[in-house]
Amino acid sequence: MAVEVVYRSSRDPEQLFMDKAEADRHDKMLELAEALGEVLQTAVPSLTEQTAEDVSLYLAQNRDVFAKAFKNNLGALADLLPAGNPS
Amino acid sequence: MAVEVVYRSSRDPEQLFMDKAEADRHDKMLELAEALGEVLQTAVPSLTEQTAEDVSLYLAQNRDVFAKAFKNNLGALADLLPAGNPS
Numbered sequence: 001m002a003v004e005v006v007y008r009s010s011r012d013p014e015q016l017f018m019d020k021a022e023a024d025r026h027d028k029m030l031e032l033a034e035a036l037g038e039v040l041q042t043a044v045p046s047l048t049e050q051t052a053e054d055v056s057l058y059l060a061q062n063r064d065v066f067a068k069a070f071k072n073n074l075g076a077l078a079d080l081l082p083a084g085n086p087s
Numbered sequence: 088m089a090v091e092v093v094y095r096s097s098r099d100p101e102q103l104f105m106d107k108a109e110a111d112r113h114d115k116m117l118e119l120a121e122a123l124g125e126v127l128q129t130a131v132p133s134l135t136e137q138t139a140e141d142v143s144l145y146l147a148q149n150r151d152v153f154a155k156a157f158k159n160n161l162g163a164l165a166d167l168l169p170a171g172n173p174s
Contacts, residue, residue: 028159031161032156032157032161035156035161035164036156036164038168039164039167039168040142040145042167042168042169043145043167044138044141044142044145046135046137046138046141047138047141047142048133050133051131051133051134051138054131054133054134055127055131055134055142058127058130058131059157063157064157066153066157067154067157067158069119069122069123070119070146070150070151070153070154070157071154072115074118074119074122077122077123077126080126080129080130081125081126081129082129
């Protein structure tokens with residue numbers, strides 16, 4: 001047995017990382033998701049809090065793909081659709 | 088009276104533009120919204136079709152702001168929140 005260092009984001013204390021950079025990426029992703037959730041719930045009143053959170057987490061987890069799609073590279077979204085459904 | 092040229096996107100025939108570039112921007116925005124709607128509905132089953140459309144339109148209408156937010160510029164989202172609520 002030995003003492004070891006693990007890392008976590010205070011936004012999600014359950015999730016532990018051995019790698020500080022990974023914990024940092026996770027924290028940044030959650031930070032983005034939180035901000036998106038607030039904006040989307042304000043803009044789209046029919047969104048429930050839970051669904052706003054689900055959408056925001058999904059957007060934040062795939063931020064690179066969505067950044068490309070919003071920059072005129074719509075094709076990037078194909079990576080997110082199940083294979084065999086390339087519409 | 089005179090004949091004049093107006094432009095529209097086939098995705099939204101009701102909306103007429105005097106300026107072709109503006110019609111083109113509108114068409115591109117709707118194209119992005121459609122693609123986002125498909126992706127989000129697949130990824131977040133609790134989204135109704137109407138709400139997925141509302142969220143997607145909102146994201147597409149503000150694509151520049153969201154592109155920045157996804158590229159580590161979270162502060163860009165502040166532009167979308169009502170004044171006096173700068174959280």
